[in-house]
Amino acid sequence: MEVKVLFFGVLSEVAGTGVKHYRDVKSVADLKIRINDDFPEIAHYNFRVSVNSEITDKDLVLKTGDEIALMPPFAGG
Amino acid sequence: MEIKYLIEGPVSQKLILKLIEKAGSKTDSGGHSIFLGQVRADEIKGKKVKAIEYSAYEELVNAEAEKIKTIILSEFNDVKSIDIIHSTGVVRAGEISLLVFISAGHRYHAMQASSKAVELIKENLPVWKKEIFEDDSHVWK
Numbered sequence: 001m002e003v004k005v006l007f008f009g010v011l012s013e014v015a016g017t018g019v020k021h022y023r024d025v026k027s028v029a030d031l032k033i034r035i036n037d038d039f040p041e042i043a044h045y046n047f048r049v050s051v052n053s054e055i056t057d058k059d060l061v062l063k064t065g066d067e068i069a070l071m072p073p074f075a076g077g
Numbered sequence: 078m079e080i081k082y083l084i085e086g087p088v089s090q091k092l093i094l095k096l097i098e099k100a101g102s103k104t105d106s107g108g109h110s111i112f113l114g115q116v117r118a119d120e121i122k123g124k125k126v127k128a129i130e131y132s133a134y135e136e137l138v139n140a141e142a143e144k145i146k147t148i149i150l151s152e153f154n155d156v157k158s159i160d161i162i163h164s165t166g167v168v169r170a171g172e173i174s175l176l177v178f179i180s181a182g183h184r185y186h187a188m189q190a191s192s193k194a195v196e197l198i199k200e201n202l203p204v205w206k207k208e209i210f211e212d213d214s215h216v217w218k
Contacts, residue, residue: 008134009205010217053136069134069203075218076131076163076204077114077175077195 001025001064005035009072014041029059031068047072082142083133083165087172088113096160096178106157108184110191114175116168124210128169134203138163145197149179152193155186159194163204 002023007015015038025031028049036042050069051060062068084092093111100109119126146159160178168174177194181187209215 006134008132008203009207012132013217050134050137053134053140055137069137071134071203072205072217074199074201074203075206076133076202077199 001062003031003062003064003066003068005031006067006069008069009075011042011045011047011070011072014045015039025062027059027061028056028068031062035070042070045072082138082161083135083163085164085166087164087168087174088162088176089173092162093173093176096176100158100178100180103157103180105182106180106187107182108180108187110177110179110181110184110187112175112177112191112195113173114195115173116170118170119208121208121210121216124212124214126170126208127211128167128209129174130167130207130209130215131163131165131174132205132207133163133165137203141201141203142198145194145201148197149190149194153181153186153190155182156190157181159190161194161198163198163202165204167209 002021005020007018012018022034047070048055052067116129142161149159150156157180162176164174177191179187179191206218207215
């Protein structure tokens with residue numbers, strides 16, 4: 001299985017990309033560990049997670065095609 | 078006129094005028110409140126901001142902007158219409174990056190609803206900004 005991860009704001013700079021695909025991740029928590037391994041600096045930032053455009057703090061089970069976004073505090077206006 | 082929530086670059090005077098023209102057809106409205114958010118040339122540690130580069134999660138912006146409209150319409154039943162437009166990409170200091178246009182039966186409701194909508198936008202719209210300085214260095218906000 002494969003999921004799509006979007007990095008927004010300062011996190012796109014931390015990851016060096018706005019989008020990255022991950023394979024064989026079971027859940028949001030599992031994905032966070034993988035991302036942390038790839039980009040340890042991300043641990044210094046606060047961010048919220050959305051799964052398929054729904055903001056969630058739950059450790060949801062992920063399936064193929066899911067879109068997960070990592071979003072630092074909003075700064076519009 | 079179909080207006081999306083996000084536009085590339087600054088909110089132009091032309092677009093603002095178009096909205097004012099459109100508002101003229103709403104003869105049930107007694108007042109329009111127009112909020113324009115402008116990029117400020119802040120000075121940070123001796124460096125001046127020349128522009129802001131905005132990025133957004135479009136799908137979620139659309140969903141959140143719809144929610145904001147629903148909240149405003151349920152709290153202010155005198156409000157007739159709401160337009161929200163936010164920039165993405167580069168907007169230079171002095172240019173407009175956010176427009177909130179609210180029409181209501183009476184001025185008080187238009188102004189109250191506008192204030193509430195702007196607060197909700199600041200809080201809930203998934204938009205990020207990178208302040209770009211005159212020396213081309215930048216900082217994320």
